[in-house]
Amino acid sequence: MAVPVNAPTSPVRRVSARHFVRLKLRVMGNNFRGQGWRAALFVAGSLIGLWFAVGAFFGLAAPGLAGDDRYALLIAAFAGGLTVLGWLLLPLVFFGVDETLDPARFALLPLTRRTLVTGLFAAALVSVPTVAVLVALSGLVVTAGVFGGWAAALVAAVGVVTGLLLCVAAARAVTSAFASMLRSRRVRDLAAVLLAVAAALLGPLQIAGLAAISDTDWDRLSGLATVIGWTPLGAPWTAGIDVAQGRAWAAPLKLLITVATIVALLAWWSRSLESAMTGTASAGPTRGRPEATGGAVAQLFPRATGWLRRDRFGALVAREARYWWRDARRRANLITIAVVGLFVPVMVNLGGQGFSLDSEQGFSLAGDTSPLLVSLSMLFVGLLAAVTLANQFGFDGSSYAANVVAGIPGRLELRARMAAFSLYVLPMLAVVAVVIALVLGEPTWIGFMAGTLVATYGVGLAVNSFVSVLGAYSLPETSNPFAMNSGAGVAKSFLTLLAMLATAAAAVPMVLAAALLGDAWLWLGLPLGVAYGVGGALLGSYLAGDVLDRRRPELLALVTPRR
Template identity: 50%
Template structure:
């Protein structure tokens, strides 16, 4: 009873601030990244503030289109990006309160309050202040009040929805029966963010305002954009419509809170309903049983054993599987959307450019490949696995999974968009991008390793490392793109069958050189800094 009376939301906020401060203590690189995250959040906040203010000042159909698409994009980013990329900051992990008599109501309030003490939440608050300012400047106090209420409901939708979604999917992924289906659903949802952004950009750039306005008016009646568009109705004298939009947003927040409430208990105690343990005996030989059926052609050995291990881990580990399926979906959707939506000088985006980003993205998932192992990497150090063998085996396993998909997607997109003449050059770019990005990721994984928390939530990241993941992705993408640029330019300026064959051969060779050189340099560092890397990727208790 004492805990129930004393535990308040402010205590969770103080706890998060204390844990964040302790996590930065003695870690210079974390302090630098934390400062980088603050500046990135400030840049995003000012950009959002200017966008929402401009929408309010513009008014009319243009203002409605801007505020609706911006609000919906903001909400989708909050809901889906943590599943795909940044992860959810688990400084205040509900599982850590499992043994404490903290009521679920108190826990929910405390976690909600703590969620607002973050760079993304504060940046969103600043951005939405522009909504209030824009409404006040053009439409007066009444519109500003409604915009303020809408901004509050909007930020609640973002924060509560993000927490509820990740909590629900984390619970689902603990059950083997629904784990694969949940991972696919997560990937489809999260991987749709970039294609949706490209589609919206194409719509605005190549369509008239009337068509965009029709879509905006429909979108404004959904929870994604209703709270942001309510003040427009007040400005145009439709008070009832504004109240209905706010009611839609409030109902969405209430539903998300109820959903979060229902999944919070399982997230706390680490259980999932309907999961049953089962065991089956196998009469296969011990060594052969460790190799998946697709890899039985490999001769058993150190390298092939590591490849088989990574192959299995990509499919069985919840955190890796969520990333893998997301990459597969993005690899399929992104080239199609770029070819269909993005046009340069009234022509389609060249096929080599459209598939290059999928290849780079596929290999950049290795930028913290030891963090997914955690303390289990100690076994590799004990048996003395050479660093170069380790890194090349991991890259090979990922390539065996992703390369066939990228090849099939490249050919399919070429056929569907009448770009058969660019297939060979595009395949060369894919091979080069995959190899170069894998080599770049190998260097990043040994230079800046970091730990994932010991959590059954596959989207959890330790406090302060969400910004690190984003920074590593930016650095890795930029470095790989710079190295890929010469081949990409050559593929764009040359045409014909012979040129395509040259680009294909050059791409395979350039990608192989990038992979071998990257793993050679990173492998030497891994051999020298193995214990330090193990310490860096071991979660703190």
Template identity: 35%
Template sequence: MVALLVGLKLTLLRNSLRRSTWRTVGLVLAAVYALGVVAAVYAGLVALRWTSTATTGQVTVPVYAGLTLGWLMLSLLVFGVDETVDPARFALLPVRARDLVPGLLAAALVGVPGVATALVALGLVVTWARTPVLAVAALVAAVLGTLTCVLLSRTATSAFAAFLSSRRFRDVAAVLLALVGAFVGVGANLLGRAASAQDPAALPGLLAGVAAVAAWSPFGWAWAVPADVARGAWGSAAAHLVLAAALVLGLGAAWTRVLGRRLVEPTLGGTGGGRVVAAGRIERLFPADAAGAVAVRCLRYWRRDPRHVTLLASYLIAPVVLVVTLGAGSADVTTFTVFAPCVLAFVVGTGLAQDLCFDGSAVWTHLSAGVAGVDDRRGRVLATLALFGPLMVVVHLLTALLSGGWAFVPAAVGLSAALALGGLGVGAWVGAVWQWPTPSPGDSPFQRGSSGGLPALASAGAVLLGTTLAGLPPLALLLGGLFWRPWLGWVALPVGVLVGVVVLRVGIVRGGRLLDRKWPEVLSAVSERAA
């Protein structure tokens, strides 16, 4: 079964690469990046061989514990799990979960993240191979640590996927996970400040304390074994070894149980029957034309589609993290939190660029109804402005009240207007250039590929670059008002609005014309997953 599932994974991977040039390029770039990271890690591990065993343990245990935590957090919040060999597809076959787990575990290691993690884990042997006993302890730790990384991420994502079988639970979980990401970012920033404020002579003691906490956390049980052996703490080494082995067995049993449920109750697409509602307040917000109809539908998606809810929650994270981070600084720095809403304005356009991809095969309704590209672009812009416009106003008022920097509000609003409107204009054009398949609304939100891979990365990069260029004129006036003539800050307001409106108009028109020429190609691109 192990050889069969690994072979199936390789076959599916090869076929997907043949079907899409973007995936081939993305895989090559990911492999090159992972190789660079592995080389850097090995360089550091070799350098640690020339330090004391105490220093080596204090460095490796927290770092490798962070690797395990990273597998869990990144699987849930960012990358998802590679479901190339989806367990739900075995639901109609006479196979049990305990027979699938070894093969699925091996298949999970076939890929860039799995191979890179295994190589990094084996690097532990390089730095600890100072005696035969330490080499064996490091090898055992590498095996148990790698299994913990994979099993922890697989069990967590599989459990969440089963839990999120209803739309309401998916929405709540998406928001909670985004908040967890925010707390992690804020906590890391505050810890970094606390460490930099420490006396350099006290840093070894601080590092030893962090290593001790990491060693007795579930993320560091396996990685602490060679450090315990090196300092002759055989009791701690035995305890960590037993705990790490028990954790691997427990995660394996939990994953088997979750897979058993998926084999009889697969989590497949389909969100249930919808219902037609009468026209209400939402419809009256927009004009009674094709663009208005697109705007109404998109606004409903922002409220009902868990992918949009996740995106909205992630957008709200950046200003919160910036406000909290700056708020922890001096009073002079706190004044500039009035510019925190500009971070939200900076990323709004990236959502519009991928909005068409979220429609999936439903794009055929636009083709059959003869919706013009300009109406599609304008409708999506109207929906985004209806959602983020009031939000931006509220956030600007709150940050001004909290910081007291009312003198900077005109410049901040002008910069936000240029970034938001300009970003939407760039996103309207970029969204017509690049499309990619995304998971359906009823699919697991933790599937790999939900981020779109290289096309999505190129799309976001292009939007952010164009947004930056649109924000340069009001930014220059803002800086001029801060360091030269204060009245230039007031000029940034009308200039930002004007620049944003011009870029928005150009993006809608050009993006609409491009869609009119390539609607069939767009339908094919966003429907690839369904095929």
């Protein structure tokens, strides 16, 4: 009566990419179920993304709309190249990869590698960023169409679509390769830190690059653009322009380059995918840590917190301080603050003609800055430092349950978290103030610069206390340190933006004072700024602490990853 197990009765139906796409849409939809605010944030974030995309669309279509084809190739090559680089590097650190469909979940299914890769690739194409980039880069089609008619527009459209495929394939291949390379936790921590440095440098380099561009011979850049146009970075984007400018022979070659790159990337991805599916993340070798000295309590407190009382506040600060160092996600954030905090003010105050408010004054070093401009850049650094805490409970995840069970008062908890983070950030801010003042050749400015930094940072802590209590979201617990729940990514950017705006608004008095008070501000800046910042932070912890007391279990539910 029985049928042998190894002979399926019905022929196996083919699994196509369509299934993966539908699975992804279903998972995304289920993530929103019963969480209206999440759906609302997703929609809002998507609209903002599309808004920027439409802006970029017109930027890229500008040569066509203006009827001037001198810079068409230049814009296509550089904008396209930066897009590819962005897709390659940004997911690694800032935004994370959408792991809605985790390859490991497919490990037990009888799927060929080809099916799996095409399926996951198709699913990866279904996302807000891909749509936004598609909209933005369609501007190139307009440009090509204006100069070369329908044929050029068609080639450009094909180019943009293949270029987009290239972007997604590159992002997937690189992150997957990293994720499987970084099996052991220690290597992973280290790599996350290195990547954070690299990505944090990306922004300043871009600014420096733009500043350089404004100063360079445009014709020489056209040469560079031609070269980029023949690399995978620029090939897909420039094919349409080539047709429009009478180099039709180049278009098939460039499209061939693109397709070959995509195939190579997918092959690389499929290789790393296999090991990502089969290997389980090992905990890594046991650390050769020095033997424990002293009692348990003495071990908990890092040396820098030795002065703290051995009570609840002290324990919270000590644990947070350890976590900012031991948790790779948090440490990457610290490094971003350090790098960006030093580079952005230097760029803004020294380099950027386009960035300084009084750019007519020319390009002389240290000549084109003012207390107002310095204050603004300090405000940015303080704000960036504070916004790191916007999801401070999300870093803890479900382990936050320990604090809930212990019944810590909300005010105490928030104050301790601020104190621990400040152990790292305040020295950094001091270094930023001193270094920038010295680089600018204005050592007398140190006082008000530090004051502005501390003031912005302090009120930022207050604002972000509220954001972290009310708008917390869970971070995934996967082996991929770059992973990010879909939907949460959009929500994250939106909340961060909101927190930054509120902080900036709260710190405006410091900038106004710098503009209005003149020389008196050189002396008043530090004491007033510190008082403003400390007062703001304390008030914030006082008010947000009450909110935290009321919604502790709800907060725990928010930061606990759903399984």
